[in-house]
Amino acid sequence: MLKKINQIGEFGLIERIRKKLNVGANQRFARIQDQVIRGIGDDAAVLPYTKNKYLLLTTDMMAEDVHFMVRPFDKLRAMQAHHKARPATPQEIGHKALACNMSDIAAMGGVPTYAVVAIGLPKNLSVKYVEDMYEGMQKLAKTFGVSIVGGDTIKSNQIVINVALLGQVEKKYLVTRSGAKAGDWIFVTGALGGSLQSGKHLHFIPRLAAARFLVRRFKPSAMIDISDGLAGDLNHILKASRVGALLWEKMIPRSKVGASRQGGTVPLQEALTNGEDYELLFTLSVFKARQLLNWQQKGKQWFFYPIGRITNDRKQLIPTKSFTHF
Amino acid sequence: MLKKINQIGEFGLIERIRKKLNVGANQRFARIQDQVIRGIGDDAAVLPYTKNKYLLLTTDMMAEDVHFMVRPFDKLRAMQAHHKARPATPQEIGHKALACNMSDIAAMGGVPTYAVVAIGLPKNLSVKYVEDMYEGMQKLAKTFGVSIVGGDTIKSNQIVINVALLGQVEKKYLVTRSGAKAGDWIFVTGALGGSLQSGKHLHFIPRLAAARFLVRRFKPSAMIDISDGLAGDLNHILKASRVGALLWEKMIPRSKVGASRQGGTVPLQEALTNGEDYELLFTLSVFKARQLLNWQQKGKQWFFYPIGRITNDRKQLIPTKSFTHF
Numbered sequence: 001m002l003k004k005i006n007q008i009g010e011f012g013l014i015e016r017i018r019k020k021l022n023v024g025a026n027q028r029f030a031r032i033q034d035q036v037i038r039g040i041g042d043d044a045a046v047l048p049y050t051k052n053k054y055l056l057l058t059t060d061m062m063a064e065d066v067h068f069m070v071r072p073f074d075k076l077r078a079m080q081a082h083h084k085a086r087p088a089t090p091q092e093i094g095h096k097a098l099a100c101n102m103s104d105i106a107a108m109g110g111v112p113t114y115a116v117v118a119i120g121l122p123k124n125l126s127v128k129y130v131e132d133m134y135e136g137m138q139k140l141a142k143t144f145g146v147s148i149v150g151g152d153t154i155k156s157n158q159i160v161i162n163v164a165l166l167g168q169v170e171k172k173y174l175v176t177r178s179g180a181k182a183g184d185w186i187f188v189t190g191a192l193g194g195s196l197q198s199g200k201h202l203h204f205i206p207r208l209a210a211a212r213f214l215v216r217r218f219k220p221s222a223m224i225d226i227s228d229g230l231a232g233d234l235n236h237i238l239k240a241s242r243v244g245a246l247l248w249e250k251m252i253p254r255s256k257v258g259a260s261r262q263g264g265t266v267p268l269q270e271a272l273t274n275g276e277d278y279e280l281l282f283t284l285s286v287f288k289a290r291q292l293l294n295w296q297q298k299g300k301q302w303f304f305y306p307i308g309r310i311t312n313d314r315k316q317l318i319p320t321k322s323f324t325h326f
Numbered sequence: 327m328l329k330k331i332n333q334i335g336e337f338g339l340i341e342r343i344r345k346k347l348n349v350g351a352n353q354r355f356a357r358i359q360d361q362v363i364r365g366i367g368d369d370a371a372v373l374p375y376t377k378n379k380y381l382l383l384t385t386d387m388m389a390e391d392v393h394f395m396v397r398p399f400d401k402l403r404a405m406q407a408h409h410k411a412r413p414a415t416p417q418e419i420g421h422k423a424l425a426c427n428m429s430d431i432a433a434m435g436g437v438p439t440y441a442v443v444a445i446g447l448p449k450n451l452s453v454k455y456v457e458d459m460y461e462g463m464q465k466l467a468k469t470f471g472v473s474i475v476g477g478d479t480i481k482s483n484q485i486v487i488n489v490a491l492l493g494q495v496e497k498k499y500l501v502t503r504s505g506a507k508a509g510d511w512i513f514v515t516g517a518l519g520g521s522l523q524s525g526k527h528l529h530f531i532p533r534l535a536a537a538r539f540l541v542r543r544f545k546p547s548a549m550i551d552i553s554d555g556l557a558g559d560l561n562h563i564l565k566a567s568r569v570g571a572l573l574w575e576k577m578i579p580r581s582k583v584g585a586s587r588q589g590g591t592v593p594l595q596e597a598l599t600n601g602e603d604y605e606l607l608f609t610l611s612v613f614k615a616r617q618l619l620n621w622q623q624k625g626k627q628w629f630f631y632p633i634g635r636i637t638n639d640r641k642q643l644i645p646t647k648s649f650t651h652f
Contacts, residue, residue, distance in 0.1 A: 045475035061444035149371035164490030
């Protein structure tokens with residue numbers, strides 16, 4: 001019996017693909033650069049660029065009924081989709097497709113530069129709808145100085161949108177998932193949980209400015225963006241850094257999602273496991289953590305929430321289920 | 327009434343998107359590079375890189391039943407698909423997804439370097455199938471020294487695969503669509519037509535080596551890869567270069583597609599209009615065209631077919647229908 005994707009899960013699949021690709025290239029064709037600073041297994045690939053900078057490259061694909069809803073649910077679509085989010089506007093779809101990629105560049109400490117956009121469209125979609133998607137994307141691109149420089153349009157059964165985003169980062173500012181050390185404090189950039197219900201996943205502003213501030217002033221030891229949920233993404237840092245963690249449950253900032261929820265915020269379990277928050281999760285040495293908290297008392301532009309610390313015990317993983325597509 | 331995509335066609339849609347995006351970026355966020363040498367409207371985007379080189383970036387999306395068949399046709403799928411190609415193996419799907427992008431880099435005169443791969447998968451697909459797709463891709467990547475450095479996997483209704491490919495080209499070797507001049511000769515790198523029937527679209531080797539030979543030795547005045555059909559892609563060169571063309575019909579090399587076809591080759595109409603040949607179409611000054619033909623008589627590695635010449639009459643477009651998705 002062949003194993004199905006949903007039996008091994010998204011991360012099992014990624015691990016298998018990584019092994020498949022992790023074979024040295026032969027040199028038949030003139031190879032100009034064969035150095036890969038970071039390949040599969042971080043928020044973005046890190047590639048050679050100039051003397052002082054690395055190039056960053058990332059890609060994210062989004063599909064109708066998985067990452068966004070186009071129309072209100074009917075029965076069939078409710079069965080196919082894995083969450084009950086409200087329908088997105090075309091502007092929001094475009095915005096989200098680019099924002100997710102920007103969030104990956106932010107997590108490496110970098111600045112986004114150029115994007116290419118490929119889009120699969122059902123043929124009876126209106127031209128206005130497609131233009132509106134690009135409008136949402138372009139508005140965000142302009143805000144962060146990104147140029148959309150190319151793309152592809154194809155026919156498909158459902159709306160599919162793929163953005164590949166280039167960025168760059170000064171070598172001294174690069175942050176990966178693998179630098180967390182025992183004793184480091186763990187921070188997040190904002191409230192967690194309920195993103196699909198609140199619609200945050202459709203209109204969030206990627207934490208690029210906060211990330212640049214952090215790498216310039218405090219140089220986090222590790223960083224990741226929270227797309228799979230706090231628990232899942234913290235585990236990615238722990239695994240890559242070969243450490244454990246303890247979370248201070250009461251310190252974890254939880255999203256407000258309307259008066260109908262208990263205390264006006266999401267339950268802890270949702271703050272830990274809900275996907276698509278797109279906040280940054282990072283670690284700082286105790287010394288720098290104190291500096292950051294001092295700086296913060298002066299009431300500045302961003303707020304960083306300390307939520308726990310890194311330990312030596314690699315068994316101290318977070319025992320909760322991560323958001324996964326399969 | 328809102329216009330539907332299939333009313334304005336793929337190129338009408340691209341033109342609208344280009345206009346939408348063609349607005350200067352504001353500078354709120356620190357902009358490191360705002361120079362785009364070539365954006366939407368060539369085979370790949372051309373971006374600043376080093377003193378002597380440009381960076382190239384391209385993306386292509388492929389969907390099941392549009393760019394490849396997974397299973398033999400049943401009635402429903404035959405209605406949905408726009409051609410009757412044989413089913414592809416997973417290795418071929420992976421190969422094609424990367425090869426199309428490499429062909430774009432070849433058309434700019436460049437060398438491919440790094441790829442990111444995003445893939446949408448129905449959840450009951452076998453893991454082996456996905457691994458086989460990556461195997462096909464990785465084999466081609468190794469041949470041309472490309473590293474697959476990242477990606478994304480999502481759930482979708484149909485198999486969708488998107489590759490974004492980085493490349494680089496020496497500034498002196500860059501070739502675009504817009505340099506063709508009246509008097510230039512027009513060449514193609516191989517036989518045209520019938521690619522979907524013969525399966526060539528699934529296993530073609532991108533013309534990277536021939537392209538590098540050409541830019542080093544003969545520097546074409548314009549170049550494009552033939553993905554939409556000779557007529558359509560020649561028109562892209564003519565439009566970008568503001569020139570016309572005359573084709574020597576009898577000189578156009580036609581694919582052999584089995585004894586059942588007339589004379590063993592595809593009809594002229596198919597050589598002119600069939601999509602997905604992935605040969606290179608390029609123009610050379612008369613002087614260099616003669617040099618190339620002389621070189622060729624010595625029986626070398628590649629064969630380049632002269633098929634016509636560029637004229638001053640901008641009305642001399644090729645009056646045939648191009649391959650388009652909508």
